[in-house]
Amino acid sequence: HGKMDLAESEGLSDLLFAETELQRKAAVRNAGGGLSRKIDDWQQRILQLSAMVEAELDFSDEDDVAPAQAETLQRLAIALAEEIRELLKRPRAEKLRDGIRVVLGGPPNSGKSTLLNALVEREAAIVSDIAGTTRDVIEVPIGLGGIPFLFIDTAGVRDSGAETIEKIGIERAHEQFAAADIILWLGDEGQGPDSENLVEVSSRSDHPEHIAKGKEAFSLSPVSGQGMDGLVDCLVTRAKDILPDGDQVSVNARQADRMNAACGSLDAMIHEPDYLIVAEHLRTARMALDEITGKASTEDMLDGLFGKFCIGK
Ligand SMILES: Nc1nc2c(ncn2[C@@H]2O[C@H](COP(=O)(O)OP(=O)(O)O)[C@@H](O)[C@H]2O)c(=O)[nH]1
Ligand SMILES: [Mg+2]
Structure with missing residues (x-):
């Protein structure tokens, strides 16, 4: 009902299965939206890039609009991909579950x-x-x-x-x-x-x-x-x-896979001269991140997650 996104629900699921203090801490962090806030921030930044590209597409023939901001666009995209990859370097959440x-x-x-x-x-x-x-x-x-x-x-x-x-x-x-x-x-x-x-x-x-x-x-x-x-x-x-640090956000294999996909799209747009294609890469990057929070989730994924919950819990 929109009260929790998918990443938070995954955190809640981990919390229900937590048996040690470290597992509990990490799960509470994700259930409380630690990862979701990061994803939101990244989404906003991709949206800004998209807006720049759209402006370029709409107004590039007019004289009163600033010339192509290709360099700024590249710089922002590289910084964002680096930031996502930094989080990917951390130990996976699964290690915490499996021991x-x-x-x-x-x-x-x-x-x-x-x-x-x-x-x-x-x-x-x-x-x-x-x-x-x-x-x-x-x-x-x-x-x-x-x-x-x-x-x-x-x-x-x-x-x-x-x-x-x-x-x-x-x-x-x-x-x-x-x-x-x-x-x-x-x-x-x-x-x-x-x-x-x-x-x-x-x-x-x-x-x-x-x-x-x-x-x-x-x-x-x-x-x-x-x-x-x-x-x-x-x-x-x-x-x-x-192990992942209990005070830091950690990601599971599914989330890491989607983050990798988003990085791939950002990499692809960096050297792309055609703004139409750049816009498309940005859109796929956003879609990949949407799948982490469940905004673009499929039934399969939801079934997989909520199948672990007991109705009424
Ligand atoms: N005195 C003493 N005997 C031990 C110790 N550890 C194992 N043993 C004995 O050594 C034998 C082999 O031990 P076990 O644990 O089955 O060895 P494993 O084959 O490596 O699993 C057994 O008879 C144990 O009781 C120890 O710390 N002190
Ligand atoms: Mg033995």
């Missing part, structure tokens, strides 16, 4: 499942001293320090001795490393997957035969609790760099 992927890796019996259970404070994964106990990937979502995490336990990575099912598990572990935001590596130092997201961990610090790693590594014991707070702090700090 930071923390993958535990290392050879069998390095204490991965024990560490996972300690982090999520329940027996999510089976722990035993039999190598190859964890064969499939186990995912546990949890909020730490107001931030959504998805902890992922994997089958131990070993080159020999694994039977067929365990081998599939090892393959899956490698897939998980590739998609991880943070890898906690419990194997030998330097033997983990080559990734800038890797954090060296040596577990069993309570054990007499414990081998500590270099000074950058975390020495800890999920059994005695030693070193666990330090690891959690490190996870939270790293996560904050990856």
